[in-house]
Amino acid sequence: MQKTKTRETNTQLIDRSARYAVEMLSGTGGTRVHAWGLTVEGSTVRVSRYDASGVMQSYPIDFISKFPRFAATIVAISLFDRERWGVQIAVDYPEGAPFIPRSLSGATVSFSHGSEKHVATVEESIFFQHKIMFGRCTSIHQARGKTIGDYALTIKFSQVTASRPWTEKQILDIASAAPVPHLPEVYGCSSMPAMSKGVWGAVYFADAAAVEQGTASADVSSTGAKYDDRAMTVLVTRLYQPLKSLTKVEEFGKAFIETVHGHHELYEKANILHGDISHANLMYWRDDQGVVHGILNDFDSAIVLNAEKEDERPLELLHTGTLPFMAADLFVDDASGRPKRYRHDLEAFTYVAIWCGSRYPAQQSGQALRNWELSIETTNAWCTGLFYHMCTEKKHIVWYMDAGGLFFTPEISALFRSVRMIAGRMCAGQANLRKEKYKDEEAEPRFKAHLPGGFDYDFFCEWYPYKCQCCNVKSP
Numbered sequence: 001m002q003k004t005k006t007r008e009t010n011t012q013l014i015d016r017s018a019r020y021a022v023e024m025l026s027g028t029g030g031t032r033v034h035a036w037g038l039t040v041e042g043s044t045v046r047v048s049r050y051d052a053s054g055v056m057q058s059y060p061i062d063f064i065s066k067f068p069r070f071a072a073t074i075v076a077i078s079l080f081d082r083e084r085w086g087v088q089i090a091v092d093y094p095e096g097a098p099f100i101p102r103s104l105s106g107a108t109v110s111f112s113h114g115s116e117k118h119v120a121t122v123e124e125s126i127f128f129q130h131k132i133m134f135g136r137c138t139s140i141h142q143a144r145g146k147t148i149g150d151y152a153l154t155i156k157f158s159q160v161t162a163s164r165p166w167t168e169k170q171i172l173d174i175a176s177a178a179p180v181p182h183l184p185e186v187y188g189c190s191s192m193p194a195m196s197k198g199v200w201g202a203v204y205f206a207d208a209a210a211v212e213q214g215t216a217s218a219d220v221s222s223t224g225a226k227y228d229d230r231a232m233t234v235l236v237t238r239l240y241q242p243l244k245s246l247t248k249v250e251e252f253g254k255a256f257i258e259t260v261h262g263h264h265e266l267y268e269k270a271n272i273l274h275g276d277i278s279h280a281n282l283m284y285w286r287d288d289q290g291v292v293h294g295i296l297n298d299f300d301s302a303i304v305l306n307a308e309k310e311d312e313r314p315l316e317l318l319h320t321g322t323l324p325f326m327a328a329d330l331f332v333d334d335a336s337g338r339p340k341r342y343r344h345d346l347e348a349f350t351y352v353a354i355w356c357g358s359r360y361p362a363q364q365s366g367q368a369l370r371n372w373e374l375s376i377e378t379t380n381a382w383c384t385g386l387f388y389h390m391c392t393e394k395k396h397i398v399w400y401m402d403a404g405g406l407f408f409t410p411e412i413s414a415l416f417r418s419v420r421m422i423a424g425r426m427c428a429g430q431a432n433l434r435k436e437k438y439k440d441e442e443a444e445p446r447f448k449a450h451l452p453g454g455f456d457y458d459f460f461c462e463w464y465p466y467k468c469q470c471c472n473v474k475s476p
């Protein structure tokens with residue numbers, strides 16, 4: 001009983017310290033990659049290190065009976081340089097920046113493009129930052145490079161699992177060799193050493209006595225949950241705008257189907273499955289004639305398949321993706337036994353079309369406003385509550401579209417009708433998936449790229465009212 005109570009107190013203290021760490025990591029404009037915390041309990045102190053991979057915590061150090069050890073820890077911390085304080089060092093900070101810089105504004109990234117060396121300078125604006133402590137913690141910044149041409153740049157910082165076999169740049173290199181259209185133009189890429197490297201050792205003291213007795217391991221990771229090490233990667237690309245910001249339906253329609261085309265070519269020609277289709281990963285740019293062009297972005301979850309379009313890695317226990325757009329059959333209880341397939345991404349594209357269509361444009365008053373709010377409520381149910389509930393809501397899309405729970409404004413009714421057709425065929429395939437028990441593993445449709453009676457890329461393009469520019473120019 002006593003023990004439980006002690007643990008509770010400690011947990012509360014760690015919680016408070018962790019909340020402080022979240023504030024520090026997310027509130028500093030992308031300049032921090034890890035944070036430190038001290039948890040004092042009675043006469044002992046624990047040192048915790050928080051980063052995108054998790055929490056590492058030292059054994060309690062008694063600062064009365066083991067004062068020399070405690071003092072050594074404090075001295076070690078006081079000698080920290082920027083890197084050890086957790087300042088992200090993938091950039092060079094401007095002259096005169098504080099020891100722990102407040103923002104990345106003015107910081108520079110050096111990269112090679114072909115045989116030339118370039119420098120990009122981060123501008124003030126942050127497009128996007130994940131306000132969570134664990135995970136990729138992606139932050140995307142606008143930048144300029146004097147020598148790289150007329151276009152503005154984006155610099156994306158993300159903390160990629162060190163065990164991931166491909167960098168985003170490697171995936172895009174495979175794709176551009178294929179070649180695959182509608183992909184971002186990459187100017188440079190760099191990866192930093194794994195985040196835990198060297199840093200943790202500075203203050204970590206294994207409890208030598210406990211190790212000798214066999215009640216603790218000298219292994220750092222033994223103090224916490226599995227530590228999946230991460231490395232900061234930096235990707236410099238041309239600046240693109242999110243597709244969802246387009247206000248003309250013809251422009252949205254064209255750019256959207258181009259991203260679907262790019263995704264299909266990526267799968268067919270380069271054996272790469274994107275794996276994380278969301279409204280945040282579909283982008284566009286506008287050429288000198290004012291024509292928009294769709295760009296499929298963000299390859300941090302992409303999978304390089306073999307020639308048989310199989311993922312050779314062990315199956316993931318948890319499928320990753322962006323919640324409102326994840327395929328319904330990746331949610332179910334035994335989803336861990338299901339590989340991610342082409343149809344899952346096509347399903348996500350369908351959800352993106354419905355998500356964006358039902359939010360376009362904001363309605364001001366009367367019945368139109370009520371319809372608009374109802375549609376947003378319907379689609380918000382794809383990412384709130386229990387997984388089971390989200391899955392059920394997605395299976396009922398066609399019902400919602402027919403019964404008036406999901407509206408598009410009258411000016412985009414053509415888009416609504418076509419998306420209704422696509423969603424109808426998609427759901428028919430899913431219904432077949434549930435109908436039968438398959439004795440033969442090989443015949444199991446859930447392992448296939450497409451479901452019997454379901455939709456595919458050709459069906460999608462046939463019913464979608466807008467055409468991609470390069471579809472009309474068939475290569476010989």
Ligand SMILES: [Zn+2]
Binds near residue numbers: 181258468469470
């Ligand atoms: Zn195309």
Ligand SMILES: [Zn+2]
Binds near residue numbers: 261468470471472
């Ligand atoms: Zn095309």
